[in-house]
Amino acid sequence: MRFPEDVPVLRDDRDTSTVTLRAHTADDIGPAYEACQDPEMQRWTTIPVPYERENAVHYLTEFVPAGWRDGNSWAWAIEYDGRYxxxxxxxxxxGGVGEVGFAVAPWARGHGVMTRALKLAVDHAFEQGWTRVIWRAYVGNWGSRRVAWKAGFRGLVTVPDGGVARGVRKDEWIATRSRDDAAEPAGHWWQVPTLEGDGLRLRALRSTDAKRVMEACNDERTQHWLAGMPSPYQFEDAEAFITGRLENLASGEGVSWAIADPETDDLLGNVSVFDLKNRIDGSVGEVGYWLHPEARGRGVMSAAVGLAIKHAFKPIDEGGLGRRRLMLFAAEGNTASAHVAVANGFTLTGTARAASPRRDGSYDNLLCFDLLATDRPQSAAATES
Ligand SMILES: CC(C)(COP(=O)(O)OP(=O)(O)OC[C@H]1O[C@@H](n2cnc3c(N)ncnc32)[C@H](O)[C@@H]1OP(=O)(O)O)[C@@H](O)C(=O)NCCC(=O)NCCS
Known part of the structure; x- marks a missing residue:
């Protein structure tokens, strides 16, 4: 192919804005150099660091044209409303399978530019006979992951040490879109709405909650009834728990809230609705929780579960989780937890024998509760934001 004459121009025109993929020109050198000074760009891509002006000159005047001529790399400038x-x-x-890579300048982020550009490029790949496009990003690059998800990439896996940047190995996410896949998200990426009511606030967990999470999960009773928790529960465990909630949202697995004091915003506990991708029935969910010892004995968890289940039963097109049935399990003898279930209208459906492991290798019986969306009107007076 000749550069730039044969580089196809791809365009997504909307009423409010236009995204165009076109051949790079010498005028892009300055803005490309500027964009590559951005720490996010340096963190998540393989560009040289420090990034000098000569790097931009070499990339745009030699590497990119050579890629088109040789056919081994097709790089377009993304133009947003007439600007690089x-x-x-x-x-x-x-075998008809190739990879995609992308980056957008800080000033243009958050406007959907990359999602539109990615859809244009992938459509073009399929028109050229590709059967599958592979997307890769270093683990933790949530922006890139969301762009790929929005553009229909799916089947995400994590490959330990799968990527490399400037000689350093990094864990990598990989997902793909095949020619037969829709250019739409596959599966849910849940949000964490702030729910308020009954003197409580349910909000997203934040990194600054780690100390309170550690305290709550190191508590003797938490450790006793939730025998799967690390013991002792370290600060790093709390950090991993908080980061893991992002993964649960993005993979569609579950939603967790920090139960917060509405005055101080301090974390009082955690409530989650999870198992949302149950393999047998995708309309169910399980409710789980733990409370910081300082917050116990005053109805906090019963109220928090009330807010969470109201959101869980709300239809998906109204911003809820669209659940039909919720499950809740408590070890026999965990009176406080069983009380939370009953207070929220759950029905005790049975006892699973020797089903709840203890730390000493023995097992408790497990009380099995459930609640159907049709069971009762939702009582908690929650407001969402
Ligand atoms: C990742 C990147 C390409 C995103 O570009 P963008 O144009 O801002 O993406 P979009 O506007 O199309 O965003 C699509 C969605 O991702 C979300 N998103 C974007 N950046 C995000 C971030 N850092 N964290 C979480 N979500 C993010 C947007 O909010 C949007 O979601 P919404 O439509 O539900 O609101 C851009 O931040 C970037 O260039 N980063 C540095 C280089 C890089 O990481 N390249 C990818 C290497 S694999």
Whole structure:
């Protein structure tokens, strides 16, 4: 192919804005150099660090044209409303499968530019006969993951040490979109709405909650009834728990809230609705929780579960989790937990024998509760934001 004459121009025109993929020009050198000074760009891509002006000159005047001529890399400038906003490239591979890479300048982020550019590039790949496009990002690059999810990439896996940047190995996420996949999200990426009511606030967990999480999970009673928790529960365990909630949201597995004091916003506990991708029945969910010892004995968890289940039963198109049935399990003898279930209208459906492991290797019986969306009107007066 000749550069730039044969580089296809791909365009997504909307009423409010236009995203165009076009051949790079010498005018892009300055803005590309500027964009590559951004720490996020340096953190999540393989560009040289420090990034000098010569790097931009070499990339745009030698590497990119050579890629088109040789056919081993098709890199476009992304133009957003007439201004250079970033770069996206396709790297064809054997057997009709290739990879995509992208980056957008800080000023253009958060406007959907990358999602639109990615859809244009992937459509073009399929028009050229590709059967599958592979997306890769270092673990933790949530922005890139969300762009890929929005553009229909799926089947995400994590490959330990799968990526490398400037000689350093990094864990990597990989997902793909095949020619037969819709350019739409596959599966849910849940949000954590702030729920308020009954003198409580349920909000997303934050990194600053780690100390309170550690205290709550090191508590003797928490450790006794939740025998699967690390013991002792370290600060790093709390940090991993908080980060893991992002993964649960993104993978569609579950939603967790910090139960917070509405005055101080301090974490009082945690309530989660999880198992949302249950393999047998995707309309169910399980409710789980723990409370900081300082917050016990005053109805906090009963109220928090009330707010969470109201959200769980709300239809998905109204921003809820669209559940039909919720399950809740408590070890026999955990009176406080059984009380929370009963207070929220759950029915005790049975006892699973020797089903709740203890730390000494023995087992408690497990009380099994459930609640159907049709069981009762939702009582908690929750407001969402
Ligand atoms: C990742 C990147 C390409 C996203 O570009 P963008 O144009 O801001 O993406 P979009 O506007 O299309 O965003 C799509 C969605 O992702 C979300 N998103 C974007 N950046 C995010 C971030 N850092 N964290 C969480 N979500 C993010 C947006 O809110 C949007 O979701 P919404 O539509 O539900 O609101 C851009 O931040 C970037 O260039 N980063 C540095 C380089 C890089 O990481 N490249 C990818 C290497 S694999």
């Amino acid at each position: 906003a970033g770069t996206i490239d396709l790297r064809p591979g054997d």
